[in-house]
Amino acid sequence: MDKNEAIQKFLHPESIAIVGVSKDFTSISGKPIKNLIQHQYKGNIYPVNPKYEEIGGYKCYPSLVDIPDSVDVALIAVSAKRMLSIIDQCKQKAIRSIVLFGSGFAEIGEEGSNLQNEVLEKAKEANIHILGPNCVGLLNVHLSLPMGFATSFETNRPFISGPVGFASQSGAIGFSLFGMAQEENIGFSYVVNTGNQMDITTLDVMNYMVKDEQTSIITGYLESIPDGEQFIRLAKAAKEKDKPLIMLKAGRSKLGQKAALSHTASMTGSDETYQAIAKQYGIITVNDIDDLITTVKVFLNQKRAAGNRVVTISNSGAAGIAMADYSEDLQLNMITLTEETKRKVADLIPTYGSAMNPIDVTAQSLKEQHILTDTLKVLLEDTTIESIVFQTTFGGELGFNICKAIAEIDAKTDKPILVTITGTDELTGKGRRYLQQNNIPVYKTSYETMVALSLLVQYSTKTVNDVQVAGENIYHTDEIKERIWTEVKVKHLLTNFGIRTPKGVLINKVDEIETMKVDWDIPKVCKVISSDILHKTDAGGVIVNIQNEQELAVAVKEITESVKKYDKEAQIDGFLVEEMVKQEGVEFFIGVKEDPQFGAIIVCGLGGIFIEVFKDVSLRKAPVSKEDAIEMLMELKGYAVLQGVRGKGSHDIQALARAIEKISHFAANQNGRLKEMDINPLIVLEEGEGVLALDGVIVWDEKIDHLIESL
Known part of the structure; x- marks a missing residue:
């Protein structure tokens, strides 16, 4: 049974055993059976505890092996130390799916980690799949089937089912969010807490949801990415099926990373890299629970935005101004209306209103309701408009009637319509709930609305390029003889990519200067070549002119004297004598780092001191296409410098993008052998002149012998 089949069994069991069950229905070990009874589970329930004869009207068994019938899922509420014997019972009883509530595993340190590994190894041998440990359970909302002790299970109201699937490492956050979303009429398919992820992970659960026909929006709370390649495959599959993948990722700060480790034994990884991966593969990232709910709402009606051109309608001039301000920050284009549309709007609204975007229909629409809805209809007819934001403060029956009219109009158009209703629940709640029931995104503030629209546009317009690694590998076994490749060898490599380097000569000692054949009409630069000196200027290893x-x-x-003073143990391999570059250009850098979760990451930004001062960089997983590389450049604050400022012409952005593309393919081809690569500075010359690499270094993995054998 693979993981997908196991998750299907977890979510659709015909029989459930509860090991360690208690008669105290207020306790953690008593709540699972109480919740199953309360929500009228139709399958067979088997309590297991040698202390009792029966619990909740069900016969209680001394152990799993005493149950006379087959069991699909076992909920385990016993101490960590008993788990090895429980696995033996599950194996004997042919139970293949268990939910492990208890803590005391990897999150407590080495002893717990060893026990967790032992339990997992034994489970694998028995073909058993585990959800947890440190898990509060899971919920099949369509079947009203709660398996666990989450507080959200204890509601007396029916669960609202719908298209949203949620996988969470944290049970508290996961089911709290579920409860809050239910209050906003957001329906779910499944909610699954994975805890320590001993076996079944959040990625496994989300992969199941991608394939599940009842789930069209996939959400997750992650403290770690257990498998970077699986995460990328998941993102590609979700995008291919047009299922938004919305992630709340913890551990962005160093303190947060430390807390995550103690929470579920998770290694959170670099947030900088995670954010780059999310952007590259169309994953929507949010900052907190409220943001996640805000984002889910905009996707419920399945509409997509053709682009970022937006128009807003409001009965409040101030609200319109606020939305215009937000749109600029969120890369939304508050477009100028066409003359025809402007004229039609002007004919509908009072003369003291505004037919400009943002449109102000004024409070006169309080008396004449049709002003708002007729204006909306006019805007929907304009093909230059791609999304509409509708803002009102009206409550009571008037507000409700306007909401009904919006819902009717929304049902007849493919264009996204987002609504902001500002006011108390007493006055505006009826209309807001009507819109929610019709899956129209409705918010209480202009900011929430514009953020939601921005994320919808980002997702709708994002194309994920499936770039395949170039097959040719020009590096032979005998080439990686040193862990560090210095500038000379790196520049030779770059020339094979078509990246220019200055003309130069390598000398080993002063005596060789007389035999050099160089053009002294051009000033030279002399640089030390040493695998022990990676930052030459810090060691006084460069002299120019x-x-x-x-x-x-x-x-x-x-x-020589300066380098020996800097590091008396440094081995000097020679001196590179090169022509000084006369052409003006922009200093840039291209780098590669090997990320433990995602592999080779390509990095670029303005070079020289700007790297440390401004930290203006863009990242992607290698390899990237030329189009991806241009997108990376456009993300940089320094992109304007490449385009040309203060009368200077533009620089060769196309050549720079090609260089990024080629280096990314080289990095991806190394299969983890390349630890670091740094081309800095890379001079971006004027348009049509290309790029020129002035320095570079490569650091290979420390296990050189292994690397050479694997090539």
């Missing part, structure tokens, strides 16, 4: 052989000899001597 050398005019002749005599000055070069002095430079070599000075560099």
Whole structure:
């Protein structure tokens, strides 16, 4: 039984055993059976506890092996130390799916981690799949089937079913969010808490939801990414099926990462890398529970935005101004209305209103309700408008009637309509709930509305490029002889990619200067070559503007003395004598880092001191296409410098994008052997002139012998 089949069994059991069950229905071990009874579970329930004869009207068994019938799922509410014997019972009884509530595993340290590994190994041998430990349970909302002790299970109201699936490492956050979303009439398909993720992970559950026909929106709370490649495959599959993947990722700060580790034994990974992966593969990221609910609402009616061109209607000029302000920050285009649309709107609204975008229909629409709805109809006819935001403060019957009219109009158009209703629940709640019931995104503030629209636009317009790694690998077994490749070898590599480097000569000692064949009409730069000196300027390893052989000899001597003073153990391999670059350009850098979760990550940004000062960088998982590379560049605050500022012409952005593309394919081809790569500075010359690499270094994985054998 694979994980997908196991999750199907977890969510659709025909029989459930509860091990360690208690007669105290207020306790953690008593709540699971109480919840099953309360929500009228139709399958067979088997309490297991040698202390009791019966619980809740059900016969109680001393152990799992004493149950006379087959069991689909076992809910385990016993101490961690008893788990090995419980696994033996499950194996004997052919129970293949267990939910492990208890803590005391990897989250408590080495002893717990060892026990967790032992339990998992034994479960694998018996073909048993585990949800948990440190788990509060799961819920099949369509079947009103709660399996666990989450507080949200204890409601007397029916669960609202719908298209939203939720997988969460945290039970408290997961089921709290579920309860809050239910209050806003958001229906769910499944809610699953994975806890420590000993076996079944959040990614496994979300992968199941991608394939599930009853789930069209997938949400998750993650403290770690257990498998980076699986995460990317999940994102691609969700995007291909047009199922928004909405993630709340914890552990963004160092303190948060530390807390996550103690919480569920999760290694959260670099948030910077995670955010880049999310952007690259069309994953929607949110900051908290409220944001997640806000985002879910905008996807419930299944509409997509053709682009970012938006128009707003309001009966409040101030609200319109606020939405215009937010739109700029959120990359929404508050477009200028066409003359025809403007004229039609002006004919509908009072003369003291505004037919400009944002449109102000004024409070006169309080008396003449049709002003709002007729204006909405006019805007829907305009093909230049891609989304509409409707804001009102009207409550009571008038507000309710307007909401009914909006719902009728919304049902007849593919364009997204988002509504902001500002006011108390007493006055506006009836209309708001009507819109919710018709899956029209409705919010209480203009900011929430515009954020939701921005995320809808981002998702709708994002194309995920499935870039395949270029097959050719020009690196042979005997080439990786040193862990660190210095500038000379890196530049030779770059020339194979078509990336230019300055003309240069490598010398090993001063005596070789007389035999050099160089053009002294062009000033030279002399740089130390040493695998022990990666930052040459810090060690005094660079001297520029050398005019002749005599000055070069002095430079070599000075560099040698300076480097030895900086690091007396440093091994000097030689001195690179190059032509100084006369062409003006923008200093840039291209880098690669090997991420433990996601593999090779390509990084770029303005070079030189700007890396440390501004930290203006863009990241993607390698490999990337040229189009992806241009998108990376456009994300940078420094992109304007590449385009040309203060009368200077634009620089060769196309050549820079090609360089990023080629280096990314090289990095992806190394299968984890490349630890770091840094091309800095890379001079981006004027448009049509290409790029010029002035320095570079590669650091291979420390296990050189293994690397050479694997090539």
